[in-house]
Amino acid sequence: MNSMNTVITIGRQFGSAGREIGEKVAEYFGIQCLDKELLSRAAKESGFCEEMMANHDEMPTSSFLYNLVMDTYSFGYNASSFVDMPISHKVFLAQFDTIKKIADEGPCIIVGRCADYALSDRKNCVNLFIYADEETKVKRIMEKYDLTEAKAKEMCAKKDKQRQSYYNYYSTKKWGRADSYDLCINSGVLGIDGTVNLIIQYVEDFERKNL
Amino acid sequence: MNSMNTVITIGRQFGSAGREIGEKVAEYFGIQCLDKELLSRAAKESGFCEEMMANHDEMPTSSFLYNLVMDTYSFGYNASSFVDMPISHKVFLAQFDTIKKIADEGPCIIVGRCADYALSDRKNCVNLFIYADEETKVKRIMEKYDLTEAKAKEMCAKKDKQRQSYYNYYSTKKWGRADSYDLCINSGVLGIDGTVNLIIQYVEDFERKNL
Numbered sequence: 001m002n003s004m005n006t007v008i009t010i011g012r013q014f015g016s017a018g019r020e021i022g023e024k025v026a027e028y029f030g031i032q033c034l035d036k037e038l039l040s041r042a043a044k045e046s047g048f049c050e051e052m053m054a055n056h057d058e059m060p061t062s063s064f065l066y067n068l069v070m071d072t073y074s075f076g077y078n079a080s081s082f083v084d085m086p087i088s089h090k091v092f093l094a095q096f097d098t099i100k101k102i103a104d105e106g107p108c109i110i111v112g113r114c115a116d117y118a119l120s121d122r123k124n125c126v127n128l129f130i131y132a133d134e135e136t137k138v139k140r141i142m143e144k145y146d147l148t149e150a151k152a153k154e155m156c157a158k159k160d161k162q163r164q165s166y167y168n169y170y171s172t173k174k175w176g177r178a179d180s181y182d183l184c185i186n187s188g189v190l191g192i193d194g195t196v197n198l199i200i201q202y203v204e205d206f207e208r209k210n211l
Numbered sequence: 212m213n214s215m216n217t218v219i220t221i222g223r224q225f226g227s228a229g230r231e232i233g234e235k236v237a238e239y240f241g242i243q244c245l246d247k248e249l250l251s252r253a254a255k256e257s258g259f260c261e262e263m264m265a266n267h268d269e270m271p272t273s274s275f276l277y278n279l280v281m282d283t284y285s286f287g288y289n290a291s292s293f294v295d296m297p298i299s300h301k302v303f304l305a306q307f308d309t310i311k312k313i314a315d316e317g318p319c320i321i322v323g324r325c326a327d328y329a330l331s332d333r334k335n336c337v338n339l340f341i342y343a344d345e346e347t348k349v350k351r352i353m354e355k356y357d358l359t360e361a362k363a364k365e366m367c368a369k370k371d372k373q374r375q376s377y378y379n380y381y382s383t384k385k386w387g388r389a390d391s392y393d394l395c396i397n398s399g400v401l402g403i404d405g406t407v408n409l410i411i412q413y414v415e416d417f418e419r420k421n422l
Contacts, residue, residue, distance in 0.1 A: 013390070126400075131390045178387055179224070179342045184395035189337075190416050201412055205401050 004029050006203055007103045007122065009115040011129045011167070011175065014159035015137030016187050018130040022109045024196045034102065035111040038095060046094035056091040058112055060165030092170055112163070116181065117171035126206055128199065129176070129184040136188040215240050217414055218314045218333065220326040222340045222378070222386065225370035226348030227398050229341040233320045235407040245313065246322040249306060257305035267302040269323055271376030303381055327392065328382035337417055339410065340387070340395040347399040
């Protein structure tokens with residue numbers, strides 16, 4: 001276990017082992033890695049029921065007309081407009097707040113949920129994007145969920161589309177563009193353990209530089 | 212000097228020190244780094260004059276109508292159509308061929324010019340993309356070319372637009388998208404030397420894995 005002080009956010013393509021990589025890096029540094037666990041905490045803190053939050057988790061907001069109207073106002077946490085906000089926005093804000101609270105508590109790894117955007121004002125934050133070739137991702141998802149190749153392909157495409165819509169809607173950056181992040185890694189090149197080692201190296205270099 | 216067997220390609224945003232980083236990595240491994248030098252060799256091998264090649268180097272092709280026609284045919288090196296090709300296409304093909312020849316000769320680093328696309332059939336190739344925050348790039352270009360902030364900003368935007376058009380036109384991938392490359396690094400985070408070290412680490416891990 002090493003003493004560290006950095007929050008790591010991980011954006012990821014579905015099937016690229018982003019979560020597993022995050023967990024292994026977290027284990028090395030002796031810190032927590034939050035993925036879906038974020039939802040439980042956000043639900044608890046916001047008062048929303050966990051099931052409802054899960055339904056809106058990383059899903060593009062479906063209220064098109066509402067979005068048109070909302071886009072004419074700057075998007076912000078405004079108590080008087082909170083009541084009128086669609087559920088998807090409230091879920092996003094609840095997670096946004098929880099992410100900031102978690103980062104305040106100390107070093108951790110947060111997977112997905114525009115965490116990089118939520119923490120964009122922090123200097124001790126490193127934003128990663130993990131992806132892989134289609135063949136690698138489809139194979140992984142076929143095995144994990146016991147699907148045919150066609151179904152796995154479809155699931156990967158659908159999940160990434162949802163994540164992209166979510167990220168592009170709520171953040172000021174573009175999902176999957178290299179310059180939205182600090183470091184982007186094709187996890188299929190070095191494999192999961194190789195990618196974990198590279199990230200550990202990167203974070204340790206980052207900390208040394210920012211001491 | 213270490214014995215290595217990998218070809219490294221570097222796509223880069225203007226002002227992110229891609230070339231300097233490439234040169235330092237090349238120095239560590241004792242291999243050559245080709246950037247504009249590629250032009251001289253491609254000119255020599257193709258018979259085109261170097262000045263003409265430089266004018267078309269990494270520039271988007273300007274013949275819109277010709278492109279419309281060409282897009283209906285699959286793009287390939289076809290001797291009978293070579294004569295009718297616009298100069299920009301011929302320059303691209305000359306560089307494309309030279310890149311393949313250089314990679315055949317042994318490990319090296321090639322900066323820009325869709326080198327990753329030219330070498331997409333090679334297993335011993337690692338494709339990097341280097342970028343930086345706008346503030347970092349503009350500052351670097353202001354100093355390097357003695358420009359005002361406004362002029363430097365303009366130059367960065369213009370150069371990147373040219374590179375993007377060139378890459379998107381000739382390759383099958385999208386410039387600046389994380390998954391067009393194996394590893395993408397914001398060179399401003401660890402600085403030039405930190406980025407060089409990370410790349411060296413990555414390449415050494417890559418070689419160990421693929422022995």
